[in-house]
Each structure stands twice: as structure tokens, then as C-alpha cells.
Amino acid sequence: MSPLIQIEQIFPSLTWRIRHEAMYPELPFDHVKLPDDFDGIHFGLYADHKLTGVVSLFQKGDVYQFRKLAVLPEAQKSGYGSQLMEYILDFCKIQKATRLWCNARVNAKEFYYKFGFHETEKIFYKDGYDFVVMEKEISD
Template sequence: MDAHGLGLVECTLIDPRETWPLRQAVLRPHETEDEMDWAGDALATTFHVGALAGGLVVAIGSAYKEARPGRHDAHAYRLRGMATSPEARGTGVGGALLRHVLDACRERGATELWCNARETASGFYVRFAFETLEGPFELPGTGPHFLMRHLFDR
């Protein structure tokens, strides 16, 4: 796809380390890049998607095979670390990346993709058929969130 001046944008699986710069800059500016190595990142059931434009990673998102808190769904996936670089926002790149994550979850037989969505981003997820299950609740360091999920047809 060509996202408004970004040139050709390709969504593809990336190495966990490739998510670190955007994770830190966009989502955790109060932490260091070394702290971006999150639990479960290296598991075989986890996958990381990057949107690449001109060789640069301009958006990221990671999916972990993990049930919602208090649930035991062995086929649920959790979305974390969804971010678009400030320069690339509003061009459709985050949406393209999320569609790629949703397709990859569906291919893996996922029942649902859930996330703790920042209140400021919840409208973004609504556009991709996520529903709100709980919230708002406060998460340390990152403000108010909603528990949201996209349910897959089975």
C-alpha cells in the first residue's frame, strides 16, 4: 500500500528487537530501550508485526497467545505495543498493521484478540470491530485504559 507520502508500506513479521525503538519512543518514553524486552516476546506462540516504509519500521504491534485475566481460553491472543511513529500517524498505516495482526490471528485459529487499550486510542480499535468489555481503569505510568476485544467468527 502507499500511505499518503510514506511510499510503499509493507506489513511483515519482524524480530522482537525491531519493536524496541518505537515501543520506547511512543509508548514508554519514561523507560529505557533495555526495558522494552517484554515477558513473552520470544515465545514461539508470539508474533510481532512491523509496517516498513523505505526500510524504516513506522508502526508496530505484537500478539501473544494469552487468555484475558481470569479466563482459560487457550486460543485467545493479546495485542500489546501497538504504535505508529508520530510522522506516519493518520495515514492508514496503523490500520493496515492492525488488519495484518487480525489476519495472522485468524490464520492461527484465534477466538479473540484482546487488549488493554489506552482511552485515547479506544476509538481506533472500535473502527476495527473491537468492543469494550471493562473500564476505564488506570494502569501505572500509562493512564486510563479499557479492556477491549475483537471476536473472530468460528
């Protein structure tokens, strides 16, 4: 039987454990806390009532950035990241956003292509990973 999936807005601090386990387990826990976490909107995906995936959205006018899309390692490849992505795309449409962007790990570009994101010229290296800025125009 497939798990019951719920996505809801969560308090910023609930994102930190999953960010840490999924993205930067080798770095100190505080590394995953963003200075502007309390200015963002955070969503959690619950699989059978267990917080399993998270994503954070930050708004500047009608442009949104998502950060720290993370799914617990044992639950990756279950479609949870895609469900979170669809959720924030719908959320951005409702909010009348014009563009959604992220700093994507280069090794995850294919994931974002599936949702219509394209690469920009902006690339950088941070915390042991190569990143590229990817973006998508949002329309009704």
C-alpha cells in the same frame, strides 16, 4: 507518490525502539521490553523500507492478545496503525483464533471501535495512562 508498504514478521528486539519513541519516550528504554517478548509473534510495517510501525501478538490456546501497537510519531495519522490492525486480524483468522484482545489506552478507544472491538468492565491505571481491556470475537 504513496510509500511502498510491507508488513512482515520481525525479531522481538526490532520492536523496542519504535515502542519507546511512540509510547513511552519519557521512560527508560528497557521499560518497553516485555518479559515474554521472545514468546510472541512480532510484525513490522515498513514504509519505503524503513521500519515505521510494530505490533506484538501473544497466544494462549485460540485466544490472542496484541500488545504495543506503535507507529513512529512522525508517521502517525498515516493509516499505518490501521494497516497493522487489519494484518493481525487476518493473521488471527488464519490461525483460527476465537478472540483478540488488548489493553487499550482509554484515549485510543475510538481507534479500536473502528475494527469491531468492544470495551469490557476491566479498567486500570499504569505508567501514567488509563487503560481498558477491549476485545473482539473472531469469525471466519
